[in-house]
Amino acid sequence: MDKRILLMVTAVAATLFSCGNKTDRQAPKDSTNVVENVINKELTVFGMCGEASAMNTLQLITDSGDTLSLSVNEAKENNNVFGGYGIGDRMAVLLNDDKTEAKQVINETTLLGNWTMPDPFDGSSIVGMALKDGGIAESIDMANIVYKAWRITNGRLELTLMREGGSEEDEIEVYDIKKLDADSLVFGNDEDIFEYCRQK
The missing domain is CATH 2.40.128.280 (Lipocalin)
Structure with a gap:
């Protein structure tokens, strides 16, 4: 009789511990999709060249409605301004992390x-x-x-x-x-x- 109780207690304990570990090790749902989304994330910001643009500044009115004033000095130094920019031109821009500087500028209108x-x-x-x-x-x-x-x-x-x-x-x-x-x-x-x- 004691052996049966001991076996039951052991089985219950094993079940509890295995469930706890299983939850800890379980991968988040759709983890593959999360990785793919990070890899395939579009980094280009699209918009129109605004009226406040100047020789070293691009005013970008983005498709999402934001207005960004971007320095183009880095892009120019690295020969990464393609097609120039003029008021009303359609633009594709890669930005730095704080969205103050253009790392690359492509004029889609010129393209x-x-x-x-x-x-x-x-x-x-x-x-x-x-x-x-x-x-x-x-x-x-x-x-x-x-x-x-x-x-x-x-x-x-x-x-x-x-x-x-x-x-x-x-x-x-x-x-x-x-x-x-x-x-x-x-x-x-x-x-x-x-x-x-x-x-x-």
Whole structure:
């Protein structure tokens, strides 16, 4: 009889302790999603260039309705102002932690347009892409690549495309912008550099 009671007490104690430890070790719900959200968090702030902008200051009226007065000195020193900025231009900006300084400035209005270069395969024709308002992208005289969409994400140019004769699935390629002005667009990654001129 005593052995049965001892076994029951032992079993109850084991259950209580195992439940306590189980709760302590349990991972938070959706911990994978939390990690993915941190990794994929969009750091770019989007908005319009305001009237109070000057040579070394960008007034950014954000899409969320905030008005930020940003120093662009650091971005200029590091050659990270792409396309300049003018009143009413659509901007994509990477900020410092206290949101007082622009680390990178991309003028999305300047980015819009038809961009072309000599065909890299034979050089006898002109190929390129059209970047349109609303994130729409189209190919210009390209036989094997169909551009579909573009956007700025975390300070980089992201292009969505499909390759003719490929898997029939959209591909996403992400590039660092190297140069952007009224006439030139240069971007690349570790493997390729693409140099485009604005089509007149």
